[in-house]
Amino acid sequence: MRYIATLHVRTKPEIRDPQGEAALGALRSLGLEVTRVRTGKEIVVTFEATDEASANDAVRTMGNELLANPVIEDVEYDLVAGQPA
Amino acid sequence: MTRVALLRYPGTWSERDFQHAFAQIEGLETEILWHEDADLRGFDAAIVPGGFSYGDYVRAGAIAKISPATKALRRFADEGKPVLGSCNGFQILCEAGLLPGALIRNSGLEYRCDWVHIRTESDRTPWTAGLAGEVLRMPIGHGEGCFVADPDAVAELEATGRVVFRYVDAKGAATLEANPNGSIANIAGIRNEAGNVLGLMPHPERCVEALLGGTDGYRVLANVAKAVAPTVPAPVYR
Numbered sequence: 001m002r003y004i005a006t007l008h009v010r011t012k013p014e015i016r017d018p019q020g021e022a023a024l025g026a027l028r029s030l031g032l033e034v035t036r037v038r039t040g041k042e043i044v045v046t047f048e049a050t051d052e053a054s055a056n057d058a059v060r061t062m063g064n065e066l067l068a069n070p071v072i073e074d075v076e077y078d079l080v081a082g083q084p085a
Numbered sequence: 086m087t088r089v090a091l092l093r094y095p096g097t098w099s100e101r102d103f104q105h106a107f108a109q110i111e112g113l114e115t116e117i118l119w120h121e122d123a124d125l126r127g128f129d130a131a132i133v134p135g136g137f138s139y140g141d142y143v144r145a146g147a148i149a150k151i152s153p154a155t156k157a158l159r160r161f162a163d164e165g166k167p168v169l170g171s172c173n174g175f176q177i178l179c180e181a182g183l184l185p186g187a188l189i190r191n192s193g194l195e196y197r198c199d200w201v202h203i204r205t206e207s208d209r210t211p212w213t214a215g216l217a218g219e220v221l222r223m224p225i226g227h228g229e230g231c232f233v234a235d236p237d238a239v240a241e242l243e244a245t246g247r248v249v250f251r252y253v254d255a256k257g258a259a260t261l262e263a264n265p266n267g268s269i270a271n272i273a274g275i276r277n278e279a280g281n282v283l284g285l286m287p288h289p290e291r292c293v294e295a296l297l298g299g300t301d302g303y304r305v306l307a308n309v310a311k312a313v314a315p316t317v318p319a320p321v322y323r
Contacts, residue, residue: 011189015233016267018190066151069144069180071187072233 003047003055007077009068010040043067055079087113087313090128092158092174094120094149098136099171099290103306106290110307123154125161129313130211133158135172135226135288145188145229146176155181167211167309168282172227175274175284184275184284185242186234192267196228200298201265203250203273203287204257210276210283211312212305213249220257221250221301223287225265230286232268232275239269250274250285 011017020037027034045062049055059077068075089107091100100117107115118124125131139148149155155177162168162183170178178184191197200222208217234242242248250273254263259271266286274285289302 014235015189016192016231018192018194018231018267022194066143066147069147069187071179071185071235072189 001049001051001055001081003049003052003079003081005045005047005055005059005062005077005079007043007045007059007063007067007075008040009043009063009073009075011038012072012074013038015072052079052081055081087130087310088128089113089115089309090123090125090131091115091117092120092123092131092133092154093117094136094138094152094154094177096137096140097134097173099134099174099288100132100136102288102290103132103134106293106302106306109293109303110310112310118154120149120152120154123157125157125166128161128166130167130169130309131158131161133168133170133174133177134290135174138173138177141173141229144180145173146178146180149177150180159183162277162282165279165281167312169212169289169309170282170284171288171290172225172230172286175286176229178282178284183282184277185238186232186275188229188286189231189233190229191227191231191265196226197230197265198226199224199265201225201273201287202253202255202257202263203285204253204259205249206251207246207249207276209246209280210249211281212283212308214308214312216304216308219304220253220255221304222292222299223289223301224291224298225287227266227286230266230268232272232286234269239272242272242275243270245278247276247278248272248274249276249283250287
């Protein structure tokens, strides 16, 4: 069975996000009243799994072992069964 | 003869500098090990050099974390053998969980290539014996050297004397100006609980000759020859 997981990786709220801070300054220079910017990334993984439970296990392994660093990042994901777009 | 392994991942670039640096030290021999078949048996110490392993993709050090070489390195470290990771090597050690915390983008977002002063806060590593309190001058070259960890982890590092190097000014004061990347508490290097694993952002291998601007790196690297009792070379399987 084919699954598509979309992982959203974000810097933990208490960890500094220098990229977000730089974007904050730049957005303010556009005259916008921006108070906080946090950056992250989206990772889309297409993979095979026997059922939804094992697909969920696989995505959690992807997040914990490689795609996010639990020391500094939080990860959430959406999982759908089917063909990639 | 003390045998030092230099790990080479795709994108590692400082292994030859380390080889050159160790060549200045008597009683040492080095070997560069490719990450796919890194066998650390028969080595007395291991170096994780700097560079951009796997192009820094995903995160600096993230993909190296699951390389076969890192598995071998974990066993080697568990045996209490001296391990030193510099720059990208420090990032790999943190990603692999051999050291706590993480290294994120420099607070100024700039890649910093400069000389810095670091104060040796702990001599309880094989690499810093006899250097307690010494202010060393070393080069840095990194874009992601801002050390972060949760407040409890930082407090524990401080309380247990595991902060090994701190960015300071030439007089030895840990000022904001002396911090090149925004690291918490000016932390430039830390060790593991046992003390055998050291990670630091500066490059000791790039300052082992006066001709290259400094020799303080020699003082750190030469320690390993003293710290390690040479072992019998492992049999060669061919």
